[in-house]
Amino acid sequence: MQKYLKYIIPISIPLIVLLLPLSAFPFDGLTIIQQRVIAIFLLAALCWVFEPIPIYATSVVIIVLELLLVSNKGIYLFRLSEGQPHFGELLKYNEIMATFASPIIMLFLGGFFLAMAATKYRLDVNLARVLLKPFGSDPKFVMLGLMLITGIFSMFMSNTATTAMMLSILTPVIAVFGPKDPGRVAFALCIPVAANIGGIGTPIGTPPNAIALKYLVGDNYISFGEWMAFGVPFVVVMMALAWMLISFLYSADQKKIELSIKGKFLKTPKAIMVYVTFALTIILWLMGSSHGMNSYTVALIPVAIFSLTGIINKEDLKKISWDVLWLVSGGIALGLALDKTGLARLVVHSIPFDAFSPYAVLFGAAFLCLIMANFMSHTATANLLMPIMAALGTSMASLTPLGGEITLILVVTFAASLGMSLPISTPPNALAHATGHVQSSQMAKVGVVLGIVGVLLSFALVWLLHAVGHVG
Known part of the structure; x- marks a missing residue:
């Protein structure tokens, strides 16, 4: 039974989310399109964590599901209530497809x-x-x-x-x-x-660096x-x-x-x-x-x-490495859906982040990313967190003195690359472990210290650059 859980969980939870009434969600003004994006997001997150299919295949599935469920050229049955209250805005199909050639x-x-x-x-x-x-x-x-x-x-x-x-x-x-x-x-x-x-x-x-660049546009x-x-x-x-x-x-x-x-x-x-x-x-x-x-x-x-x-x-x-390109494009498509449907902003505005210290938000986001990156693909971690961090950085006024959105994105990006405590954390770690010369405990001893120190150092660096006017 246990070996089937990695297939059952990623499929069942998004399906349940799709079948729930809008009133079951803790967000005011949630639309049907946003509900579908939540289901796609959960499917992506669970597939990237449990890996029932290759992680690049998950990215392709994300793009196809967006085209079918939330695009203006999707399945007709899924667009029947278009224009009705609480339906939401459909995404343009060509914008979703363009993620393959971003x-x-x-x-x-x-x-x-x-x-x-x-x-x-x-x-x-x-x-x-x-x-x-x-x-x-x-x-x-x-x-x-x-x-x-x-x-x-x-x-x-x-x-x-x-x-x-x-x-x-x-x-x-x-x-x-x-x-x-x-x-x-x-x-x-x-x-x-x-x-x-x-x-x-x-x-x-x-790849996390490239994903971050997607959100570092305009003034940033x-x-x-x-x-x-x-x-x-x-x-x-x-x-x-x-x-x-x-x-x-x-x-x-x-x-x-x-x-x-x-x-x-x-x-x-x-x-x-x-x-x-x-x-x-x-x-x-x-x-x-x-x-x-x-x-x-x-x-x-x-x-x-x-x-x-x-x-x-x-x-x-x-x-x-076409699989890497597909993986990144899936993350871009996921970010596109979260942004264009307004879901990322809705989630961020639903949580009173302004009530927290900006330092607590920065540290919390960075260390959440660091922990996730130790147990799953760095690219998948960045794909999941970056659109939410971009929306949070834009909406949280108390982050502005610290550099705002750009600071949050950079420290989270650095944290994604610093997750290297286990043989499964990164392919380079796996290659080194396969030589037989490095044990998991030895890798963890170095990886944990460098991860924590690296995150703290990234705060100091980005703050310094912001102070002298190079970023933010």
Whole structure:
């Protein structure tokens, strides 16, 4: 019976919500359309938690259900009472479908093309080889070098792909440590920790960042370079803390190791094209909109160049993480429904948040996100919380002195990426745990400390940037 619960619960609860009368809900003025969105939201949340189907499939189901139940081109029977009191506004079908081609999706697609080309032409491995040379043979400093390189790569590549690459480079090195040497734990653990932290540094580093950008528009708009202006310092400080913590907890007995990475930079025309395009794209991203293009437009430049030159061919296209793109698009569609139907605002206005201290709201939201992110996908967590946080930030006047909506969104986004206490928390954690060198308790010891410290640090950073006028 227990194994069927993960199917029964996600289906039964949304169905019950659909069948309830509007008077059963604690919200004044709830419409039929909003009731349907509540059911879709609960279905998404429960499917992302229990995973009866793959999490990317849940996103596709969200979009299809929105098209069928709450769009102006949905099933006719579900639109019979259109125009009646308490029915609500139907969403435009083309706006729901457009989530598959949202600018956020294009930003990620550009990032995937860059990462794939870098791996295909060994730019990532060769950069690692060159950049690790200055760190010598002391295990403590070699680990620092590995963490910095992993963090840099994960800003522009998938955290999972970065972890897989760095762990494969490390395999012969870890074998040098004795079976009881804590250095094994330190080296295997430092890679996923650095990848999880490093992804915070850029808008394309991890899906929660891209989801946050969807809500940072208008007066709250943050460019690629502006994100890095606060993201990179946060990453540097967190990386230093993580290095000191891991070094303290799992200090290596062996005093000297040799890190041997073979290879050299390719000098073929296509390889040179990859190097130039990679550098050009990053430079254009860092220049913000001073050249007239936003980060979404710039992201499609490598897509065009690599497709035109054959650097990325049709076989490579099959290897793109389409599941991640679908997952993000489902979150955008969910946010669209919560926003356009007015449900997010209705829920937020129904709770007297203004009666609470703005600090209590910020801390509560961040730590709720941190806890959720430890037990479910970071992207799914951000997808669920971000539209509600955006509505809360807009409506809560007492948050304005602290930066308002932008502060709330940023601290919750950072918290989503800091959930890394368990092997199931992130794919990088799972990869490290699969090596057999890291136990769950060892991962939790580091992950819990870094999660709590990271959330507190994000408050301090965003408050400081708001105080000097860079955000909010």
